[in-house]
Amino acid sequence: MKRKLLLTLLLVVLTSTLALARIVTPVTWTKSVKMTDAKHGVVTLTASIKPGWHLYGTNIPDGGPERTTFTWDVKGARLVGKPEPSKALVTQHDATFDMDLSWWTGTVSFRQKFEVTAPEYTISGSVHYMSCNDETCSAPTDEPIYVSGKAPAGNAAQATAQVQAAAPVPEATGADTAIAAQAAAAGAAMPAAGDSAAAVQAAAAAATPDAQLWAPVRFSSDTAGDTTTGSDSSLWYIFWACFLGGLLALLTPCVWPMIPMTVSFFLKQSGSRAKSVSNAVTYGLSIIVIFLLLGVLFTAIFGASALNALATNAVCNIIFFLLLVVFAISFFGAFELRLPDSWSNKMDATAEKTTGLLSIFFMAATLVIVSFSCTGPIIGTLLVEAASQGSMLGPVxxxxxxxxxxxxxxxxxxxxxxxxxxxxxxxxxxxxxxxxLGFIELALSLKFLSVADLAYGWHVLDRETFLALWIAIFGAMALYLFGLLRFKSDGESRQGIGVTRFFVGLISLAFTAYLVPGLWGAPLKATSAFVPPLYTQDFNLYGGTQEEYDDYDAGMAAAAKLGKPVLVDFSGYGCVNCRKMEGAVLDDDKIKKTIADKFVTIKLMVDDKKPLDKPMVVNDNGRQMTLKTVGDKWSYLQRHKFDSNSQPYYVVLDTKGQLLSGPFAYKEDIPAFQRFLDKGWKK
Structure with a gap:
């Protein structure tokens, strides 16, 4: 019976993990606008509701679910009346909220009439709604609304207004767009081939995005590159990093002494070797179940979208930085992070009262609680690192x-x-x-501060500053291991150091020496996943970096002028695999020469937090959404044109935006990347 209970608990954990991996979208929306005469029109919002789900009505009593509400922001027009649903509500008793509620099922459309008061108009806003089925509810959601058009000229009886085109258009459409279009049509002078990227980019900056350049590409076998899925590699990176963290946790004062004590207990109490082995395996499985529950709980609390936002959110990364500093100080012996003693006492008492497998499970829970002062900082660091990868399954x-x-x-x-x-x-x-471990956590904390610094362009922690701090940290670690630096937690001074400690100190000293040339621009490929990129280096004796464009349209304009194909690199400031690809592949001399001689490079940071001059409204897979930052714009371009949202992501395009080679994702293989470039160049 108790064995079934433990298996059931494990099944619940796995089921919860799979459930978290699914993103349910029970309601999808489409929008259209149509002029009924020269001055009047109708905006139609259609909700397609999945079978078994329902969309709540506009009049819901207090204490119930979120009601469907419409918020409008109208320019150049005025609304006439309220949104009119295409069918009547269904009223039933809702067991979830224990009250009579009204809702729609299937498909329902809402028609909002309006009257045009200016030559051009925009109708924007959002519909706030909530949907449920018999078992669960989706979170309250806001669906953005944006339509625009022009009043028909003359006495035309009907005309259909156009919804946003594929390429993003500024919200303040009209005069600005017209001026830009006229400038482009006039054939403004382009820089010569020898001009710098900055000059070409400045000349092209005023151009309106070309719909052809933004049009989705078609992938085929003759353009495909050698790729490794970025999300898969990130999950493997998380798994092995946390596995290593678990091995390090074994070597702490809170866990190591527990190993012989616990195993000896099982050997003595079980009566037979087979039984003792069975109990020890159950003990190990119980530890796995407890930490799996912790990973599921962490993911459930933050949610999928929040975990993705953690990767580059400045506040979150600064909190992570401070958290790891606190963990490091704890490991240095300033204080101990401990759970309340009552928790471990309660678990210990419960283990004594129960028998069999359930008793072993509570013994494992007691170990987790008692060892928290050592494992807590390690677990916290690993959860922070897993969450910062932006993968929903990362913590699990x-x-x-x-x-x-x-x-x-x-x-x-x-x-x-x-x-x-x-x-x-x-x-x-x-x-x-x-x-x-305290020194290592202190070094890792700087990575999170660096991500925030890069994403927001503060330039507080540029490459040489970061390296100077790492040199100080690992140099101090070497001094500690050689016995030249001590903490109070080390107790009485002793003569000499062990052989293992000496060699670990030697490794730390060698790593410190390896970092020093980086202060003058050395590539430091072994640390490329953590150290800020080379372009943040103010002083570089090893030569300049590859000239790159950070704007897609400007880079494409330069490529057209220079007559070169384009290498588009979708990257991110918080992308570990991007830094690894740059250090292991893109910084290779042959690859760098090929790119410099044959391609125009456009590097687009999808997590760039710099605000756009004007927000842009786009149609993203049937949804109208507003792009507010530079990163939003390049993330949308990658999704819309290449149907991908993982980084790093490389493609070779011609000057009209057509695919020549790729995609190539994360794969530290220089010959494979060279073949990817050569294929694009030959085509």
């Missing part, structure tokens, strides 16, 4: 890797109990491990 995958590493010794030593005698005894070396 991370906790799986961490818990497997933590659980392995308990099953392994139960199978081979004689090995227990060969384990190193507890001692001062465990505190040394804690302090070294």
């Amino acid at each position: 995958v991370g906790m799986t890797g961490f818990s497997i590493a933590l659980a392995i010794p308990f099953a392994l030593f139960a199978l081979f109990p004689s090995v227990l005698k060969k384990l190193p005894k507890s001692g001062g070396w465990l505190n040394t491990v804690k302090v070294v």
Whole structure:
């Protein structure tokens, strides 16, 4: 019975994980606008509701779900009346809210009449709604509305207004767009081939986005590149990083002494070796279930969209930076992060009262709570790193890797109990491990501050500043390992250091020396995933960086003038795999020469937080949405034109925006990337 209970708990965790992986969209909207005569028109909003779901009405009593409401912002026109639904509401007793409620099912349209008062008009706003089925409800959602048009000239009886085109258009359409179009038609002088990228970009900046350049591409076998899915590689990165974190957690003073104690307990209490092995394996599985629950809970609290926002949100990254600094100070011995003693006492008492598998599960929970002062900072760091990857499954995958590493010794030593005698005894070396982890956490904290600095362009933590701090941190770690720097938590001073400690200190010192040339512009490929990009370096003795455009339309205009194909690089300030590709592949001498000689490079940061001069409204897969930042614009371009939203992402285009080669995603393979470039150049 209790075995079934433990299996059921594991099944609930896995089911919850799969449920979190699905993004449910029960209601989709389409919009249209039509002029009924020279001055009057109708905006129609149509909601398509999935079977089994319902959309709540506009008059819902207090204490119930969110009612459907419309918010309008009208320019050049005035609304006539209120939105009129195409069919009547259905009223039933809703068991979820225990009240009589009204809703629509299937498909329902809302017609909003308006009267034009100016030559041009825009009708924007949003519809706020909530939908439920018999089991669950979707979160209250806002669907943006944006339509625009011109009043028909003369006495035309009917005319249909146009909804936004594929390429993004500024919200303040009209005069500005017309002026830009006239300037382009007039054939403004373009810079010569030898002019700098900045000059070409400045000349093209006023141009209206060309719909042909933004049109979706067609992929075929002769353009395909060698790719590795970025999301898959990120999840593997999270898994193995957290697995390594679990192995490090084993070496802390709170966990290491528990291994022989726990395994010995199972060997003595079980009566037979087979039973002791079974109990130890159950103990390990219980640890995995507990940490899986933690990963599911973390994801459920923050949600999918919030986890994606964590990757580049300045406030979140600064909080992460401060959190890791606190964890590092804790490992240095200034204080201990502990859960309330009552929690561990309660778990311990529960384990004593119960028997069998359930007792073992509560013993595992007691270990998790008691060891929190050592594992807590490691878990916190790993969860922060997993969340910053922007993957909804990241925390779950991370906790799986961490818990497997933590659980392995308990099953392994139960199978081979004689090995227990060969384990190193507890001692001062465990505190040394804690302090070294403190130095590592302090170094990692700077990565999160760097992401915020890059995304918002503060230039507080440029490459040389970052490297100077890392040199100081790892240099201090080397001094500590050599016994020249000590903390109060190290206790009494002792003579000499161990061989292992000496070699780890030597590695830290060598790594410090490796970082030093980076202050003058050395590539430092081994640290490319963490260190800010080379273009933030103020002083570079190793040569300038590749000239790149940061605007798609300006870069395409330059390519047309220079007669070169275009390498488009969709990247991100918070993208670890992007930095790894730049260090391992794009900084290769042969690749750099090929790109410099044969291509115009456009690098688009999808998490650039710089606001656009004017917000842009686009139709994104049937939804009207407003692009407010530069990153929003390039993220939309990647989704709309290439049907992709992962980075890094490389394509080769001709000067008309047609695909020549690609896509090429994350793959640290220089020959494969060279073939990808050559294919585009030959075509």
